[in-house]
Amino acid sequence: MYAHPRKLAPTPLQRALGAALLSLALSGPALAQGTPAAQPAAQAFEIRPGPLGHSLATFATRAGVALSFDPALTDGLQSPGLQGTHTTGEALARLLAGSGLEAILRADGSYTLRHRGAGDTALAPVTVTAAAERSGITEGSGSYTTRSTAAATGLDLSPRETPQSVSVVTRQRIDDQGLQDLGNILLNTTGVSAQQLDSERTVFAARGFAMSDLQYDGISTYYKSNYAIGESELDSILYDRIEVVRGATGLLAGSGEPSASANLVRKHADSKTFKGEATLGLGSWNNRRGTLDVSTPLTQDGRIRSRIVAAHEDKDAFFDRYERQRSTFYGVVDADLTPATTLSVGASYQHNDAQGLTYGGVPSWYSDGTPARFSRSFTVAPKWNREESKVRNAFVNLDHQFDNGWKAQLRLMRSKSTVDNQRLFVWGFPDPESNLIADEPSIGRFPGYRKQSSIDARLSGPFTLAGREHEAIVGVAHIDHRYAFDWVGPSTAWNSPLAIHDFGSVAEPKWDYSTRELSERNHTRQTAAYGALRLSLADPLKLIVGGRYTRYDREGAGWASSGEYDYNAEKFVPYAGLVVDLNATYSVYGSYTSIFNYQDYRDRSGAWLDPVTGKAYETGIKGAFLGGRLNASLALFRIEQDNLAQEDAGHLIPGTDSTAYYGAQGAVSKGFEAELSGELKPGWQVALGISHFSAKDASDKDVNTSHPRTLLRLFTTYRLPGEWHRLTLGGGVNWQSRVYYDKVGPNGERQQQDAYALASLMASYDFSPALSLQMNVNNVFDKQYQRAVNWYGQTIWGTPREFLATLRYKF
Numbered sequence: 001m002y003a004h005p006r007k008l009a010p011t012p013l014q015r016a017l018g019a020a021l022l023s024l025a026l027s028g029p030a031l032a033q034g035t036p037a038a039q040p041a042a043q044a045f046e047i048r049p050g051p052l053g054h055s056l057a058t059f060a061t062r063a064g065v066a067l068s069f070d071p072a073l074t075d076g077l078q079s080p081g082l083q084g085t086h087t088t089g090e091a092l093a094r095l096l097a098g099s100g101l102e103a104i105l106r107a108d109g110s111y112t113l114r115h116r117g118a119g120d121t122a123l124a125p126v127t128v129t130a131a132a133e134r135s136g137i138t139e140g141s142g143s144y145t146t147r148s149t150a151a152a153t154g155l156d157l158s159p160r161e162t163p164q165s166v167s168v169v170t171r172q173r174i175d176d177q178g179l180q181d182l183g184n185i186l187l188n189t190t191g192v193s194a195q196q197l198d199s200e201r202t203v204f205a206a207r208g209f210a211m212s213d214l215q216y217d218g219i220s221t222y223y224k225s226n227y228a229i230g231e232s233e234l235d236s237i238l239y240d241r242i243e244v245v246r247g248a249t250g251l252l253a254g255s256g257e258p259s260a261s262a263n264l265v266r267k268h269a270d271s272k273t274f275k276g277e278a279t280l281g282l283g284s285w286n287n288r289r290g291t292l293d294v295s296t297p298l299t300q301d302g303r304i305r306s307r308i309v310a311a312h313e314d315k316d317a318f319f320d321r322y323e324r325q326r327s328t329f330y331g332v333v334d335a336d337l338t339p340a341t342t343l344s345v346g347a348s349y350q351h352n353d354a355q356g357l358t359y360g361g362v363p364s365w366y367s368d369g370t371p372a373r374f375s376r377s378f379t380v381a382p383k384w385n386r387e388e389s390k391v392r393n394a395f396v397n398l399d400h401q402f403d404n405g406w407k408a409q410l411r412l413m414r415s416k417s418t419v420d421n422q423r424l425f426v427w428g429f430p431d432p433e434s435n436l437i438a439d440e441p442s443i444g445r446f447p448g449y450r451k452q453s454s455i456d457a458r459l460s461g462p463f464t465l466a467g468r469e470h471e472a473i474v475g476v477a478h479i480d481h482r483y484a485f486d487w488v489g490p491s492t493a494w495n496s497p498l499a500i501h502d503f504g505s506v507a508e509p510k511w512d513y514s515t516r517e518l519s520e521r522n523h524t525r526q527t528a529a530y531g532a533l534r535l536s537l538a539d540p541l542k543l544i545v546g547g548r549y550t551r552y553d554r555e556g557a558g559w560a561s562s563g564e565y566d567y568n569a570e571k572f573v574p575y576a577g578l579v580v581d582l583n584a585t586y587s588v589y590g591s592y593t594s595i596f597n598y599q600d601y602r603d604r605s606g607a608w609l610d611p612v613t614g615k616a617y618e619t620g621i622k623g624a625f626l627g628g629r630l631n632a633s634l635a636l637f638r639i640e641q642d643n644l645a646q647e648d649a650g651h652l653i654p655g656t657d658s659t660a661y662y663g664a665q666g667a668v669s670k671g672f673e674a675e676l677s678g679e680l681k682p683g684w685q686v687a688l689g690i691s692h693f694s695a696k697d698a699s700d701k702d703v704n705t706s707h708p709r710t711l712l713r714l715f716t717t718y719r720l721p722g723e724w725h726r727l728t729l730g731g732g733v734n735w736q737s738r739v740y741y742d743k744v745g746p747n748g749e750r751q752q753q754d755a756y757a758l759a760s761l762m763a764s765y766d767f768s769p770a771l772s773l774q775m776n777v778n779n780v781f782d783k784q785y786q787r788a789v790n791w792y793g794q795t796i797w798g799t800p801r802e803f804l805a806t807l808r809y810k811f
Contacts, residue, residue, distance in 0.1 A: 045091060046682035046719055047082040048142040049769045055079035055095055056113075061627040062682070063088055069113035073101060076273030076302065080769050083725040138170035138241045139267065144685040145631050145678035146170060150218065151243040151263045153532055153544060153577070154252055154473045155460060160624040163544060163577030163589040165246040165635045165673055167191070173687055174236050176717050176730055176762055178281075178776040178804050180289065180313070183232035185242050186211075186262060188715065190675045190689025192244060193708050193736065196787035196796050199322065199357040200387055201225060202232040205707045206246050206260035207639060208669040208695035213261040216393065218252065219413050219454045220261070220479065224600055226658070227485050227520065229417040229450055230352045230389040235328040237291050237311040238348055240265050246673065247637060248593045248616040251530060251548050251575040258595050258616055258639045258669070266395075267309065268344060269334040271295040272302030276811050283804035287315040303336040318800050319379045321356035321504060340401045347394040355386045359423040361796035363500070366432035369747045376784065376797040380426045380500060384508035387421035406461025416451040422511075425657075426503055429746045429793075436497035442657050443494070443509060446519060448485030454478070471534040473546075477526070484521035487559075488513055522556035522600060532575065540581035544591075547574040554598065559656045563606055571596050590619040595641060604651040604660040612663075614641035630678035637693075639669040646703055647791050649743050659791050666698025671709075683719035687732075706789050708736035708755075717762065730762035744793035751793055753786040758798075774806045 047058055053074040060067040065088055079095050086094065092103035092111065103111050136148045136156070145168060148156045152164040159166055167190045169179070179185045183202050187194045192211070195203045203225045204211040214221050214231060223231050236242075243263040274296045281289035291311040298304040309330040316323050332346030358381045362374050398410040423446075428439030458475030490509035498506075532546025550573070555566040577591035595614035602608055620635035643663035651660040671693030680686055692710045695703045715732030719725060740752035759781055764774040782801040790796075 042085050042087045042090075044085045044682070044721075045082045046721060046725070047079075047095070048719070049079060049081035050140040050142060052077040052079040052095070052099055054140055055081065056092075059091060059095060061629075063091065066110035067103075067112070068110060073113055073115075074099075076271045076275070076297075077101075078275070084722065136168075136241070136265070137270075138168070138172065141170065142172050142685070143629065143678060144170055144173050144687045145629065146241065146243075147628050149243055151215075151261075152245045152249070152252075153534075153546075153575075154218075154458060154475070154530075155471055155532070155534055155544075157534075158624065158628060159631045159633070160587050160622045161542070161579060163579050163591040164618060165191070165620070165633060165637075165675075167244045167246070167675060167689065168677070169242045169244070169687075171240050172685070173715065174239075174242075176685075176728075176764070176774075177715055177732070177760070178762075178774070178806065179236055181232065181236055182234040182242070182262070182264070185236060186232075186244070188687075188713055188732075188734065189242070189244050190687075190713050191246050191673045191691035191711060192260065193711060194787070195706055195790075197225065197790070198359050198361070198796065199317070199319075200230070200233065200352075200354055201228045204232075204262075205704070206244075207258065207637060207671065207691075208693045208704050208707055208709075209257075209259040209639075209644075211257070211259045211262065213249065213257050215261055215263040216413060216415075217266055217395065217397065217411065218263060219395075219411055219456055220252070221415065221452055221454075222481055222524075223450070224483070227446075227448060227450075227483060229419045229448070230350065230391050233326065233350075233352055233389075234264070234391070235311050235313075235326065235350060237293070237309055237328060238264075238266055238330045240267050246635075247591070247618050247639075248595050251532060251546055251573065251593065257597055258612075258614065258641060266332070266346065266348075267293075267307065267330075269295055269305035269307035269332050271305060271307075272297050277808065278811075279806055279808045281804055281806040283315075284802040285316040285318055287313070287802075287804065289313040289315075289806075298333070304333065305335070306333045307331070318802075319358070319377050319797070321379065321381065321383045322354070322358075323356060324352065324354040326353075327351045340403075342397075342399045344397040344399075345395075348392070350391040352387070352389045352391075354388075356381055356383045357385050357387055358796070359385065359425045360790075360792055361794035363426070363429045363437075364751055364793050364795045365429050365745045365749060367429040367746050368432050369745055369749055370432055372430070372795070374795070376800060378501075380424075380503040382424055382504050382506050382508070385423050387419065387423075389417065389419040391415075391417045402461070404461065406459065409456075409458050409460075411454070411456040413454045414452070416449065418447075418449045420447045421445060422508075424503065424506060426500075426794075427657075427792075430500040431497075435499045435501060437500055437503075438497045440494050440496055441503070443490050445488045445511060446485050447488070448483065448519070450481075450483040452479065452481040454480075468536045470536050472531070474531040475529070477528045477530070479524075479526040481525075482521070482523040485519040487515075487517050487519045489515035491515075517560045518557060520556070520558050520600070522554070524598075525553040527551045542579045542581075544577040544579075545575070547572055552598070556600075558602060558606070558608075559653065559658075562655065563602060563608060565608060585625065586621060586623045588619070588621045590617075592617055595639070599643070599645050599661075601645040601661040602653045603662055604648055604653070606654045609645055609661060609663050610643045612641055612643045612645070614639065614667075616640075626679060628678075630676070630680065632676045633674065635673045637669075637671060637673070641667045641669075644697075644703065649741070649791050664697040664703055667695065667703050668697075669693050669695040683721065683725075684716070685718075686716040687713070688716075689713040706739050706741050708739050710737040711735070712757075715760070726766040728762075728764040728766075730764075732760045734758045734760075739789050741789040741791060741793075744789075744791055746793075749793075751789040753789055756783055756785045758783055758785075770810045772808045774808065776804045776806075778802050778804075 246260040249261045276294035279291045295307045311328040313326040328350045330348040393415040396412040400408045425442040456477040460473035491512035492509035528550040530548035535543045553568045557564040575593045579589045618637045623632040644667040645661045648660040673691040676688040712735040717730030719728045735757040761777045766772045
């Protein structure tokens with residue numbers, strides 16, 4: 001029989017999120033700062049099953065006890081978790097059940113671990129407490145936050161020590177929300193909006209500007225949304241967490257992108273015992289999904305370990321004639337070459353095959369300007385609209401820890417993505433009486449590839465100067481990235497006009513490969529040196545200064561090899577950040593960096609736009625509560641840019657059906673972001689983000705109006721206490737403000753989507769520590785909304801209410 005947790009004295013968040021009108025009372029036991037003199041009285045605990053070492057560290061923090069042991073004792077072992085009210089001794093016994101270990105109370109009131117029956121031969125203990133944990137790994141933590149991240153500066157810092165806005169979507173949150181791909185993860189991230197171009201291509205934005213920097217374990221890759229190869233469809237099963245750094249990230253990324261970068265942190269083979277997890281999912285529109293994740297040691301001592309991850313998905317959609325298959329495989333071997341040196345070698349492969357996919361949407365108006373009223377299931381896409389993509393990635397990571405605290409890291413990565421798509425894209429608007437469209441559609445196929453080779457070597461660690469300890473990081477990097485896409489036209493003649501309801505039954509044309517032309521190509525090489533110092537000016541005052549020097553070599557061309565270019569350039573991007581600790585909980589910070597990034601956009605004359613340049617400023621306050629299990633932040637930012645690419649509505653690049661762009665001068669984006677993530681109390685996890693920006697050019701004209709100015713992202717779960725501890729309930733809401741695009745209708749009408757909210761629900765029940773069933777419901781109230789507004793004036797509907805049931809088995 002389990003008792004409900006007793007009520008504890010609340011600790012207020014005070015004013016950390018005051019500007020965002022947030023106020024929460026946090027409950028939890030105070031952390032003991034020293035060794036307890038005696039065993040504490042019984043306390044209430046809610047600790048989920050998971051890796052034994054992490055469960056013990058979580059317990060030590062919540063109980064306020066000193067617990068020491070050799071980490072090798074718990075490697076690869078699992079804990080059944082802990083619920084209810086227990087004394088320290090009882091709690092440790094339950095956490096250690098089935099492990100072969102026991103807790104020993106020392107004379108000074110601290111605890112240590114040893115094998116049962118080991119007598120006094122236990123290994124010399126190493127102190128392990130949650131407060132000392134600085135690993136960024138989130139798998140098995142049960143948490144919606146992380147203890148450290150290197151995504152912003154390359155240094156392993158806690159969120160509160162990082163002078164920039166960082167959001168981390170953890171493994172637990174990915175599983176709880178059923179976020180099966182990168183697109184859905186980013187759509188639920190603080191400050192990130194998504195604009196869907198069609199069923200397979202999604203553009204992401206933050207602070208009013210498009211995101212184009214994706215990273216794999218800290219190595220940047222570039223993608224261009226209109227030549228996407230499944231980036232937004234990357235399966236989430238491969239990753240421990242997704243780290244999103246908002247604001248310019250030129251220090252590590254090489255390009256001062258003002259919006260945000262997303263770092264995809266892979267899972268690794270970290271278990272010295274055999275273990276695994278399998279899931280089966282069934283959802284709306286025949287969404288069938290299965291996954292398998294298996295880890296096993298390859299040597300008896302566990303120094304060499306392997307992990308295999310696989311997923312397969314087969315689904316239809318809420319609109320007609322669509323179906324997609326997605327298969328994903330990942331394998332990694334991690335080896336401890338020496339006690340201080342680790343090697344990781346891995347590769348992944350994903351195959352996407354979609355048929356009946358939309359390119360664009362359906363016309364938003366009739367030709368006389370009357371709004372069109374097509375159902376969400378209606379599409380103009382024929383079944384032969386198809387896209388097949390293959391995404392391959394291989395990597396080698398080598399890490400060495402020196403005795404003096406310095407760390408050397410080498411990262412090698414090779415990726416290649418290929419795609420072949422064929423499409424029919426409808427132009428124009430139907431006649432209101434006959435439903436006929438006179439405009440000839442765009443019909444073609446676009447085979448292409450994107451590949452990249454990268455190397456990054458860095459050295460980081462502490463040093464002493466003027467009697468104080470500081471940190472430094474230095475590194476060199478080289479990226480060789482290229483892409484090329486062709487166009488192949490049909491040999492079958494088109495007969496106009498055609499009724500809008502007949503486009504979906506148009507027969508696939510014969511393809512004439514003699515018409516093959518270059519659509520666009522680019523080859524960019526970056527060679528860079530970078531570095532940063534984290535100087536301890538005083539106990540509460542830390543200054544981070546650094547920069548990145550990059551040499552660029554670029555060559556490429558546009559449609560039919562027009563607009564060829566070949567040049568090189570050099571650029572230094574500075575970075576500075578200051579963090580002041582107000583006390584043990586709160587810190588304030590400020591940061592600055594410059595913006596410089598090449599743009600693969602052309603104007604109405606066919607000329608390429610100049611690079612975007614500018615400056616980015618950020619300041620804010622951060623708080624860490626309950627030993628780092630809950631993090632909060634409030635940030636204010638200002639971004640100044642010149643040559644910012646804007647779609648030139650009504651104008652195409654000569655000889656193409658692609659929209660032209662112009663460079664806006666004096667563009668300024670400013671706003672705020674507030675976030676709360678982690679554990680409010682035992683068993684209660686929350687991720688809450690609110691963001692707002694305004695963006696105008698020098699003439700006070702709004703820019704990027706297709707991006708929502710205000711966003712709310714909320715999701716929370718609570719594991720019930722006592723006898724109901726097997727049940728976890730959750731839910732959330734995503735809200736965004738209106739978006740619009742001017743002069744895109746047949747008579748210059750504005751396309752607009754008003755503000756809307758989408759609610760979600762979740763419930764999970766543990767039949768045993770190994771078997772659980774989870775149900776997710778998205779768009780609970782079946783809201784009808786557009787996923788994007790665009791220059792071609794077409795409606796792309798968001799997904800109606802959908803259900804997903806997932807059966808999970810751990811072994």
